[in-house]
Every structure is written in structure tokens, then in C-alpha cells.
Amino acid sequence: MSLLNVRHMARWFVRPFVGQERSYWRAVTACFLAASTFWMLNALNKVYTTRIAYPVVWRYDARKYIPVQPLPPEVAVNVTARGWKLLRKNLKLDVRPAEIVLGRLPGTKFLPGTALRPALMGAMEGMQLNYVLTDTIFVEFDRLVTRRLPLMLSPSADGTALPFLAQFSPESISFRGPSRVVSRLSSPYLVHLPQAPAGSSSGSIRVPIGGPKLVTTDVQDVHIRLQPRPLVNRVVSVMPELHNFPIGQAYTIRPVRMLVEVQSFREDTARLDLAQVRVLLDYGQLHAADSTLQPLLTPTKSPIRGARLLTPVVHVSLTSPKK
Known part of the structure; x- marks a missing residue:
């Protein structure tokens, strides 16, 4: 069809509506609304067979048991009903959920769809249940238990102790939930600080309990x-590392080993890595007047909280090689 023919057709269709008064359009709108209303009323009075999701509520002893997995709020069913009833169900107007009673917990692991039929038929009003589309509903319950645990400040992310002593209020907390989860909680229960307090290492903060x-x-x-x-505090003896000492020249140093005082928290004493405590002797820093060297202590890492060199100076004596 050519573009010209399309234009003629469009003009023929639009021509009756051109130049009409506002009252004409009100009448046309009213006719459309009336026709739509009669069509909808007629459709809602018909009987339909369709698939819907019907709401259910689960009845069990909530004082003793808790669902480990969420229970489904609806089940799929095939029903026959008038359009009015289906519309009310979709709009959730005056719909009575089916009550499913669960017994023999926590041993019950599943429910077949046929077991839901009596409860669904008793709850449906104005609808005929044809069959349950949901084949099997799997449920998982555990015993509901309560356990009270003391609190303790959690160590750093690397496992080292924090530089604080913590006083908790309250000193212990009750945890309530599934037995398999609550029984695995550590005692004491570790409380994590959201961040290290700024400024002084003493203060008061409130921390949410996860x-x-x-x-x-x-x-x-x-x-x-x-x-x-x-x-x-712990004193360790360290053999110094020698740097820039003359090659081929015999020498003696006194004392031979350096004493270093290492500081840590009591919880970290068993995991101290004393190999990182290193002392350097640089011959280039020798004081010629008294032939002494000042030892240098290299920086240490956690869990060592501090280190202090107890050997202030080392005496170096050059000796002639034996002939």
C-alpha cells in the first residue's frame, strides 16, 4: 500500500471526529466506560479454572522449635472459581490462609502435596480445589535453646592481643536460637571493637552485639x-650482625652477645618470634678515641610491643694475625 493511500485512509477515519464540541467527546467517553464496565462484569461472573498461589500459615510449637530454612508462605494449586473470587484473592481481600500443622519435630523433613489438601479445602471459600501443584515441601527444624556466655574482647585481625583490658556491662549475654548453631558459639564470646579508640587507650564505648x-x-x-x-618484659641474648668490618683483619668484640629487653602482652608470649630481634654493629661508626661501637637495634613487628637495647656500647680490639 502506497503512502498516499495510507493518508487517505487516516483522513477518512479521523474526519468524523474533527470539529466536534466538548459535549460530544464526553458522550463518547461515557459510552466507552459503560461498555468496558459491562464487559468486565460479564467476565467476572464467568467460572474459570486456573493456577494460583494460595497463602498458608504454619502451626508448630514455637517455644521449642525453630525453622532453620524459611517456610514457604504460599503453595501452588489448581482451582475452579468465579472471576469475582479470583479477583479478591489476587487483591488479598478477605482471604483466609490455610493452616498447616507440623508435628513430630524436628524429625519431620518434608510434607507431600497431598497432605496439604485438607487444610486448603477447609480454608477456601467459594473456590473448588482441583489438585495441589506443589509436589513436596521440604522443611528443616531444630530445637530452640538458650545459652548464656561470658564476654571477652576479640584479638586483632592477625591474632595478637589488643592493648586494652575490657570491662563489660553486662558481663554475659544470653543467646537464643537453633541448637546446632548456639552450641558452636565460643565461650567466652568474642566482642569485636568497630575501630581502635582514638587518643588515650582508656575510655568507654558502646559496641553492638552481632x-x-x-x-x-x-x-x-x-x-x-x-x-x-x-x-x-623478657630479656633475650642476641648475637650481633657485623657490617663493614675489615676483611683479613683479626678483631675481638666485648661483649660478644647483646642483651635486648622485649615487651609483649601475656597472651602473646607463646607466639613471640625472637628471630626478628636483630642487632647490628657497623664498623664504619667506630669511635677511634675509645674503640667503641654503639649497637643498633632494628625495628620489630607485632606481637612484640616494644624492644630496648640493654648493651649500650661494644668494645672492639684489633689484633695482629698470627705468623
Whole structure:
């Protein structure tokens, strides 16, 4: 069809509506609304067979058991009903959910679709249940238990102790949830600081209490008062590393080994890596007047919190090689 023919057709269709008054358009609109209303009423009065998702509620002893996996809020069914009833169901107007009673928990692991039929038929009003489309519903429950645990400040991300002593208020918390989850909680329960307090290492903060999924606590957060904690001192003997000493020249140093005082927290003493405590002797820094060298202590890393060289100077004596 040519473009010209299309234009003639469009003009023929639009011509009756051109130049009409506003009252004409109101009448046309009213006719359309009336026709649509009669069509919808006629359609809603018909009987349909269709698939819908019908709401269900689960009845069990919530004081003793808890679902480990979410229970489905609806089941798929095939029903026959008038359009009015299906419309009310889709709009969730005055729909009574089917009550599914669960017994023999936590041993019950699944429900066949046929077991849901009596509850669905009893809940449906004005609808005929043809069959349940959901073949099997799998459920998983565990015993609901409560366990009270003391609190302790969690160590750093690398496992080292924090430089604080913590006083908790309250000192312990009750955890309530599935037995398999609650029984695995550590005792004492570790509380993580959101960030290291700025400024002084003592102060008071409130920290939210986290927990595993499905586990609730009797308090939402705890009050923590932080105080500086004492360090444990340990003296170690280190063989110094020699740098820039003359090659072929015999010499003696006194003392031979350096004493270094290492500081750490008591929890970290068992995991100290003393190999990182290193002392250097640089011959280029020799004081010619008294033939002494000042030892240099290299920086250390956590869990060592501090290190101090107890050997202030080393005496170096050059000796003539034996002939």
C-alpha cells in the first residue's frame, strides 16, 4: 500500500471526529466506560479454572522449635472459581490462609502435596480445589535453646592481643536460637571493637552485639570500658650482625652477645618470634678515641610491643694475625 493511500485512509477515519464540541467527546467517553464496565462484569461472573498461589500459615510449637530454612508462605494449586473470587484473592481481600500443622519435630523433613489438601479445602471459600501443584515441601527444624556466655574482647585481625583490658556491662549475654548453631558459639564470646579508640587507650564505648543467623540476644549492645593493660618484659641474648668490618683483619668484640629487653602482652608470649630481634654493629661508626661501637637495634613487628637495647656500647680490639 502506497503512502498516499495510507493518508487517505487516516483522513477518512479521523474526519468524523474533527470539529466536534466538548459535549460530544464526553458522550463518547461515557459510552466507552459503560461498555468496558459491562464487559468486565460479564467476565467476572464467568467460572474459570486456573493456577494460583494460595497463602498458608504454619502451626508448630514455637517455644521449642525453630525453622532453620524459611517456610514457604504460599503453595501452588489448581482451582475452579468465579472471576469475582479470583479477583479478591489476587487483591488479598478477605482471604483466609490455610493452616498447616507440623508435628513430630524436628524429625519431620518434608510434607507431600497431598497432605496439604485438607487444610486448603477447609480454608477456601467459594473456590473448588482441583489438585495441589506443589509436589513436596521440604522443611528443616531444630530445637530452640538458650545459652548464656561470658564476654571477652576479640584479638586483632592477625591474632595478637589488643592493648586494652575490657570491662563489660553486662558481663554475659544470653543467646537464643537453633541448637546446632548456639552450641558452636565460643565461650567466652568474642566482642569485636568497630575501630581502635582514638587518643588515650582508656575510655568507654558502646559496641553492638552481632551473632549468627537465626540467633537472637537479650541485649542489642554492650557497654565496654577500656583500660591500659600491663606488658610482660623478657630479656633475650642476641648475637650481633657485623657490617663493614675489615676483611683479613683479626678483631675481638666485648661483649660478644647483646642483651635486648622485649615487651609483649601475656597472651602473646607463646607466639613471640625472637628471630626478628636483630642487632647490628657497623664498623664504619667506630669511635677511634675509645674503640667503641654503639649497637643498633632494628625495628620489630607485632606481637612484640616494644624492644630496648640493654648493651649500650661494644668494645672492639684489633689484633695482629698470627705468623
